[in-house]
Amino acid sequence: MVRMADVAREAGVSVMTVSNVVNERLPVNEPTRARVMAAVEALGYEVNLTARHLRAGRTDTVAFIVPSFHDYFGEVSDKIAPLIEAEGRHLVLERTSGSPEHEMAALSVARLQLYDGVLLSVAGLDRDQLDRVRTTKPIVLLGERDVPDRFNHVRLANEEGARLATAHMIEHGSRRIVGLGCTFDTAHMMTSDRRIGWERAHRDAGLDVDARYVVPISTFTSAAGRDALLDVIASGLPFDGVFAVTDVVALGAVAALAESGLRVPTDVQLAGFDNLDMSSFVPPGLTSVDANHEGVAETAVGLLHRQMAGWTGPAEHVVAPVRLVVRGSTRGGA
Amino acid sequence: MVRMADVAREAGVSVMTVSNVVNERLPVNEPTRARVMAAVEALGYEVNLTARHLRAGRTDTVAFIVPSFHDYFGEVSDKIAPLIEAEGRHLVLERTSGSPEHEMAALSVARLQLYDGVLLSVAGLDRDQLDRVRTTKPIVLLGERDVPDRFNHVRLANEEGARLATAHMIEHGSRRIVGLGCTFDTAHMMTSDRRIGWERAHRDAGLDVDARYVVPISTFTSAAGRDALLDVIASGLPFDGVFAVTDVVALGAVAALAESGLRVPTDVQLAGFDNLDMSSFVPPGLTSVDANHEGVAETAVGLLHRQMAGWTGPAEHVVAPVRLVVRGSTRGGA
DNA sequence: GAGCGGGATTTTAGCGTTAAAGTAAAGAGT
DNA sequence: ACTCTTTACTTTAACGCTAAAATCCCGCTC
Numbered sequence: 001m002v003r004m005a006d007v008a009r010e011a012g013v014s015v016m017t018v019s020n021v022v023n024e025r026l027p028v029n030e031p032t033r034a035r036v037m038a039a040v041e042a043l044g045y046e047v048n049l050t051a052r053h054l055r056a057g058r059t060d061t062v063a064f065i066v067p068s069f070h071d072y073f074g075e076v077s078d079k080i081a082p083l084i085e086a087e088g089r090h091l092v093l094e095r096t097s098g099s100p101e102h103e104m105a106a107l108s109v110a111r112l113q114l115y116d117g118v119l120l121s122v123a124g125l126d127r128d129q130l131d132r133v134r135t136t137k138p139i140v141l142l143g144e145r146d147v148p149d150r151f152n153h154v155r156l157a158n159e160e161g162a163r164l165a166t167a168h169m170i171e172h173g174s175r176r177i178v179g180l181g182c183t184f185d186t187a188h189m190m191t192s193d194r195r196i197g198w199e200r201a202h203r204d205a206g207l208d209v210d211a212r213y214v215v216p217i218s219t220f221t222s223a224a225g226r227d228a229l230l231d232v233i234a235s236g237l238p239f240d241g242v243f244a245v246t247d248v249v250a251l252g253a254v255a256a257l258a259e260s261g262l263r264v265p266t267d268v269q270l271a272g273f274d275n276l277d278m279s280s281f282v283p284p285g286l287t288s289v290d291a292n293h294e295g296v297a298e299t300a301v302g303l304l305h306r307q308m309a310g311w312t313g314p315a316e317h318v319v320a321p322v323r324l325v326v327r328g329s330t331r332g333g334a
Numbered sequence: 335m336v337r338m339a340d341v342a343r344e345a346g347v348s349v350m351t352v353s354n355v356v357n358e359r360l361p362v363n364e365p366t367r368a369r370v371m372a373a374v375e376a377l378g379y380e381v382n383l384t385a386r387h388l389r390a391g392r393t394d395t396v397a398f399i400v401p402s403f404h405d406y407f408g409e410v411s412d413k414i415a416p417l418i419e420a421e422g423r424h425l426v427l428e429r430t431s432g433s434p435e436h437e438m439a440a441l442s443v444a445r446l447q448l449y450d451g452v453l454l455s456v457a458g459l460d461r462d463q464l465d466r467v468r469t470t471k472p473i474v475l476l477g478e479r480d481v482p483d484r485f486n487h488v489r490l491a492n493e494e495g496a497r498l499a500t501a502h503m504i505e506h507g508s509r510r511i512v513g514l515g516c517t518f519d520t521a522h523m524m525t526s527d528r529r530i531g532w533e534r535a536h537r538d539a540g541l542d543v544d545a546r547y548v549v550p551i552s553t554f555t556s557a558a559g560r561d562a563l564l565d566v567i568a569s570g571l572p573f574d575g576v577f578a579v580t581d582v583v584a585l586g587a588v589a590a591l592a593e594s595g596l597r598v599p600t601d602v603q604l605a606g607f608d609n610l611d612m613s614s615f616v617p618p619g620l621t622s623v624d625a626n627h628e629g630v631a632e633t634a635v636g637l638l639h640r641q642m643a644g645w646t647g648p649a650e651h652v653v654a655p656v657r658l659v660v661r662g663s664t665r666g667g668a
Numbered sequence: 669g670a671g672c673g674g675g676a677t678t679t680t681a682g683c684g685t686t687a688a689a690g691t692a693a694a695g696a697g698t
Numbered sequence: 699a700c701t702c703t704t705t706a707c708t709t710t711a712a713c714g715c716t717a718a719a720a721t722c723c724c725g726c727t728c
Binding site: 001015025050055 | 717
Binding site for chain 1: 380383384387402428443448468557588589615
């Protein structure tokens with residue numbers, strides 16, 4: 001390993017002068033600078049980031065900590081990365097599997113030291129656990145769980161999105177809409193909020209809310225969505241609409257409906273949530289609540305930058321607006 | 335920040351004893367150990383990982399460097415993570431956008447220092463550029479590009495997979511199969527290899543290879559796949575099969591066919607490559623070449639572990655076997 | 669020609685940890 | 699009683715870098 005000291009010896013200057021050249025901190029005379037640069041090239045020197053970090057107390061790196069790397073989080077991460085890089089920092093992703101233990105470990109003193117700031121997509125921790133986190137490190141929380149006031153937080157208008165999607169299907173003739181995965185669950189505020197929206201759309205339209213149409217799913221996967229809807233079909237419960245709690249789950253519903261010979265949107269209307277890249281391509285086009293990933297990314301990164309720049313005002317709690325993207329899976333579509 | 339020195343003072347021992355308790359390196363008498371642990375708890379001490387790294391020369395972290403976070407790479411990352419964690423290390427993801435500059439930067443001396451090992455999915459660098467990388471850091475390269483012998487490398491049986499998929503469609507009656515995205519391109523060995531497989535399937539069956547059926551696409555996205563296939567349809571070129579270079583592109587083809595009123599598999603058979611999670615749910619089920627993400631992950635991580643454990647034998651170049659998963663989008667399916 | 673201002677460069681002093689060598693005291697062997 | 703081990707803990711010396719203070723050198727003033 002080539003050290004600054006090696007470069008300094010080669011160039012006949014002190015280590016500090018090399019540091020000043022490399023970091024462009026204090027001005028260095030041109031002839032000296034040239035000699036140092038030549039030595040850097042000749043030896044192939046590159047700074048030791050760990051040593052710099054220890055000494056300077058800054059890593060120029062931001063972590064985005066997610067439950068899993070695929071689907072929704074993968075797409076959001078790709079929006080966040082350029083925003084972080086635009087400020088000259090690196091973005092790294094870490095995975096928690098959504099477990100409270102992993103999320104807590106990610107917020108531990110030891111791990112937070114590795115980053116200048118952290119974006120955490122909360123899936124497992126509750127308000128009390130988060131309240132135990134003591135740190136001044138810039139942190140922005142994402143996701144639908146309840147969090148302490150002192151953290152910056154960005155979440156989606158879940159209830160409104162679910163209401164929009166459900167109301168849209170009611171407007172176009174559906175009367176028995178399955179809420180696929182819309183369970184009332186303290187562990188998943190997201191599903192609870194979306195269920196409330198599903199209910200409100202019914203009430204707003206003067207329709208009964210029938211608990212049999214709330215169908216729980218074991219995990220938020222397409223496979224679970226498909227299986228759950230197949231069970232509904234097999235049970236004989238009549239339905240003419242499906243609001244799936246996420247697009248991934250909706251894709252499972254698409255498969256279940258196709259296998260069962262039910263036509264979309266003629267027999268059953270279908271809407272999801274997240275508006276993933278794939279959603280516009282799955283025939284006949286999946287109507288979905290668009291959460292504006294890009295806007296969410298900008299908001300979250302903006303709050304983080306503000307904190308990293310030294311802002312100490314009160315934390316913000318942003319509810320990102322949503323809109324309904326109507327496609328062929330509902331009758332309002334093209 | 336609480337330092338080891340603070341714990342040492344609190345417990346009335348030397349810093350080194352604290353270190354020995356925390357790391358369980360040298361044995362410490364039980365009463366002393368208990369006092370140190372009590373002080374650790376009382377002060378909320380956690381080790382400074384940066385300092386440990388600088389001193390010990392080890393980060394217990396592995397990086398997986400990918401072109402982008404979504405789709406294929408997101409799914410593979412989720413397979414890799416548990417394998418790295420099983421050995422007590424952390425996995426972090428970094429993104430290169432597939433650009434040679436970013437990939438080269440990720441392999442720079444400075445950045446490699448941050449990790450005990452690196453998995454790099456090569457998308458932009460060519461053999462010569464990779465050959466300029468001088469390091470003894472454990473590295474495993476993934477992907478379809480040509481790489482120097484001295485690197486461990488895992489790639490897929492691209493040609494064989496493309497041949498399998500194409501031959502399967504020929505066997506079930508297709509005679510004019512579009513190779514969607516299967517261009518001959520030095521920048522993308524992946525597409526070239528898959529094109530060769532597409533060609534070989536034709537020759538094996540005694541069919542002509544018609545260059546008009548090789549359709550280039552601008553990017554490997556569903557949107558590009560859809561647009562390109564719509565152009566083919568508009569051009570009037572007759573076809574009865576589509577082999578898409580990836581499942582993401584195949585999804586675009588699904589959309590184009592549906593919009594154009596072409597039935598799958600009756601009018602047109604369709605097969606993709608990668609067997610993503612979504613592929614089994616998109617009606618009528620996407621026939622796809624399965625690259626066995628899990629097996630690829632195990633192989634790559636195995637090679638990395640071997641290197642991190644000190645193995646200095648010759649590098650291995652693994653070609654991961656593929657198999658065809660037949661679903662409803664081709665006529666052999668259920 | 670003594671004194672001063674200021675740019676260029678070096679010296680000093682760690683950042684928080686750990687490998688290795690050192691010391692002190694208790695126990696074992698002859 | 700004196701070595702010889704063994705156990706328990708401490709001291710020393712970095713790892714490679716940089717903020718801040720100190721020094722050096724030069725031209726310039728009066």
